[in-house]
Amino acid sequence: MRPGLSLLRGLPCFRGLPDEVLAEVDQLASIIVVDHAQELVRQGQKPDKLYYVIEGQIALSSTAPDGSTAVVEVVHPPGDVVLASLVLDLPYLQTAYAVTRSRLIAIEADGLRALLARTPQMAIGMLQTLSRDFRALIRQIRDLKVRTAAQRLGAYLLALVPDPAATEATFRLPFEKGLLAARLGCRQENLSRAFAALRELGVETRGARVTLHDIPRLTAYAMPDYLNDPELARPGQEAMVAAG
């Protein structure tokens, strides 16, 4: 099934493109569904499709030469899967698989690269979305270099709080703890230790259910990125920082 112009127009990458260009993209595209744990692309293979997540969650993992594997990111709608490799036509650095049953737009790689060469205005939207993804990786590198595992976990949990003005919150972890540990860059036993360390700061877990009993205190401990990053700032948070 083709995605159709209105779905394509909603992707940040294609925003502002004229209908005749979107119609060409539509000809190269289809909607696919992948089941939980199903592999979408494999590290080392040449890109044959570009994907946009429209429902679900896709994990991107990367295996080092010694066989150890890191989860680099978990992509949510409307994120792309492997744009940089597609642009360069170089082997994927990452394996992508579905964390939950997911729906995606899949676009033929060769056709898309040819269309891009003919229609360079498409490159501007791609450059903008890749720039946003790039800045997210810069933040993650900083996170890995300066925070402890417990602070990384705290900052991660705070980002899941829907109401920025809340002082307490309860929610479910978006995926299981093994994947969370891999995303945060620690072993599972270190994640358990990190949860234990956060207990004193009012973080309670029961399975996948997490309650933050004292958000200001956890914020003061984990110092999440939105505190000094206007791109991430959430209404209410700035006031909280100014006050505390």
Next chain:
Amino acid sequence: MRPGLSLLRGLPCFRGLPDEVLAEVDQLASIIVVDHAQELVRQGQKPDKLYYVIEGQIALSSTAPDGSTAVVEVVHPPGDVVLASLVLDLPYLQTAYAVTRSRLIAIEADGLRALLARTPQMAIGMLQTLSRDFRALIRQIRDLKVRTAAQRLGAYLLALVPDPAATEATFRLPFEKGLLAARLGCRQENLSRAFAALRELGVETRGARVTLHDIPRLTAYAMPDYLNDPELARPGQEAMVAAG
């Protein structure tokens, strides 16, 4: 002083652009020199220029809300400084400063963004260079998540060996150990421990001078990225892996 068309044409970002477009870029550009430790851009400021390093080394550091600072990357010629922030016109996530006296091409941000909107074919080269930078960050995230500090240091030292077929090598570290520790994401005392751990694997240091006495052994320990990454593979290395 303007850089001139031939220097601009040599930048991967502008490769293949017609002379009339390069002439417009040239009108927006100048060559600047920054001294050791001089700041080029500061985290939190709006981008006013895009920089390309043509000589020297520029460190990119990023400060978390608690004040702790990570060195994200050290940029060598012909790398760019802060392309992603310029594209989005969002505040810099990083502070850039000169590690050594450096020469750069500085291009006016507003003029360049206007030119980009008028001349979308420029976006293709930018998309390609940003894609390469993006893949380097993916590798760094994997490095931080799966390797110990000693393995990261070993992989870093192996990347400095000029002759891929060598079994021994002597070279100088490109910058001082404080910056090296920050780039590798460890404290300076951990870097000293990492050097000590590598001593048994034939890594000898005297100040900034490093000798690798047994490259195959260090390679087997650190398992650097080029062992399973065709983009990084160096002639001779593949044979070495196949043999070992």
